Amino acid sequence: MNVWVTGGAGFIGSNFLLRFVPERPNWYFVNIDKLGYAANPLSLEPIANAPNYRLAHIDICDFEALERLAVECPPDIIVHFAAESHVDRSILGPRAFVQTNVEGTFNLLEIARRHWMRGRSVVDGRVFHHVSTDEVFGSLGPTGRFSEESRYDPSSPYAATKAASDHLVRAYGKTYGLPFRITNSSNNYGPRQFPEKLIPLMILNLLERKPLPIYGRGLNVRDWLYVEDHVDAIGVVIEKGRNGESYNIGAHCERRNIDVVDALCQIVAKHTGASVEELLALKTFVEDRPGHDLRYAIDASKIQRELGWRPKESFESGLEKTVRWYIENRRWVDAVRSGAYLEWIEANYGRRKRLS
Ligand code: NAD
Numbered sequence: 001m002n003v004w005v006t007g008g009a010g011f012i013g014s015n016f017l018l019r020f021v022p023e024r025p026n027w028y029f030v031n032i033d034k035l036g037y038a039a040n041p042l043s044l045e046p047i048a049n050a051p052n053y054r055l056a057h058i059d060i061c062d063f064e065a066l067e068r069l070a071v072e073c074p075p076d077i078i079v080h081f082a083a084e085s086h087v088d089r090s091i092l093g094p095r096a097f098v099q100t101n102v103e104g105t106f107n108l109l110e111i112a113r114r115h116w117m118r119g120r121s122v123v124d125g126r127v128f129h130h131v132s133t134d135e136v137f138g139s140l141g142p143t144g145r146f147s148e149e150s151r152y153d154p155s156s157p158y159a160a161t162k163a164a165s166d167h168l169v170r171a172y173g174k175t176y177g178l179p180f181r182i183t184n185s186s187n188n189y190g191p192r193q194f195p196e197k198l199i200p201l202m203i204l205n206l207l208e209r210k211p212l213p214i215y216g217r218g219l220n221v222r223d224w225l226y227v228e229d230h231v232d233a234i235g236v237v238i239e240k241g242r243n244g245e246s247y248n249i250g251a252h253c254e255r256r257n258i259d260v261v262d263a264l265c266q267i268v269a270k271h272t273g274a275s276v277e278e279l280l281a282l283k284t285f286v287e288d289r290p291g292h293d294l295r296y297a298i299d300a301s302k303i304q305r306e307l308g309w310r311p312k313e314s315f316e317s318g319l320e321k322t323v324r325w326y327i328e329n330r331r332w333v334d335a336v337r338s339g340a341y342l343e344w345i346e347a348n349y350g351r352r353k354r355l356s
């Protein structure tokens with residue numbers, strides 16, 4: 001069985017491969033990744049020489065390269081993680097998001113359609129698993145949760161391109177009978193996350209006593225999911241999910257951003273001997289993100305009820321593990337904080353007005 005995993009050098013994709021390459025010796029995993037800014041080959045060191053794994057250094061926008069790979073190593077399952085994934089980058093430069101998230105997804109669907117169809121039907125056992133986000137549903141007010149039936153209402157260019165890719169996947173199901181599954185998960189955190197996202201950015205800034213840039217008043221709410229729980233859920237959907245269905249994945253773990261940052265100050269103080277007061281004083285309120293969604297919350301009852309999946313990690317233990325991972329993996333951190341990373345920090349934060 002050939003399993004194509006796109007974006008396997010990124011945060012969630014690498015955690016997926018680290019779990020399933022050793023666990024599934026009979027599956028042959030091809031990691032299709034263009035090795036962009038968020039990729040870190042160090043994440044994949046433990047499996048780099050595994051007999052059932054290889055890296056294909058390919059941009060999913062390059063259809064000819066995907067076609068050559070499909071002839072050489074035809075996919076049975078495609079697990080599609082590859083994306084431009086950072087909301088702030090989509091605000092400053094949306095084009096790359098349309099290219100990778102919409103056109104790249106389209107290219108993979110075309111590969112599946114061309115190679116999986118025998119006449120009008122699809123060869124048995126093929127599955128296109130599309131990894132998506134709760135951001136396609138837009139923002140919630142103070143109450144309620146997103147279900148699989150919630151209306152699509154994306155706010156950022158990132159969210160709009162993920163919504164478009166979800167629609168394309170469903171359209172291929174309806175029009176061509178392509179067997180697909182979609183998972184929409186809430187905010188992930190954990191080891192190997194590129195330090196542009198809230199939690200790893202705050203951890204590294206705390207370790208270096210740099211200001212902690214909090215957008216607006218820090219009152220926006222995110223619903224946090226430990227990456228290993230997410231990976232576990234994707235494995236369960238691949239194994240037991242139904243074609244043509246989507247599943248929301250979340251851990252019922254809503255927190256205000258300000259409370260997440262305060263918790264990180266406490267944990268980093270405990271591990272480094274710094275005083276909590278010194279770390280809390282680094283909090284800096286800055287100009288808000290345009291179109292900033294107020295609140296996300298996932299109703300994960302469908303995947304729990306139908307497939308028996310449940311998250312295992314509590315937010316407190318997950319945050320603790322995450323902080324320890326960044327402290328213990330300086331080589332990984334140094335490898336991603338190149339000149340391009342520093343340019344991003346300047347582009348996104350240099351222009352933001354301080355509110356206090
Ligand atoms: P990431 O930015 O850490 O990794 C993305 C990976 O995709 C990188 O390795 C990158 O090199 C690769 N990639 C980007 N463009 C590519 C292209 N054109 N061709 C080939 N490879 C390309 O992202 P992540 O946080 O691991 O997210 C993975 C997926 O999960 C995305 O589809 C994202 O929308 C979705 N998701 C993420 C979260 C989250 O909180 N991080 C939550 C829900 C859903």
Ligand code: TDX
Nearest residue numbers: 085086087133135186187196197198213214215220257
């Ligand atoms: O410096 C910051 N300060 C700040 O206050 C950053 C980077 C973020 N924030 C706020 C914005 C959000 O309310 O923290 C919250 C989380 O921000 P991000 O880490 O950028 O995540 P978010 O915008 O919620 O999107 C994430 O979750 C859904 C992922 O980046 C997406 O890929 C995923 O689909």
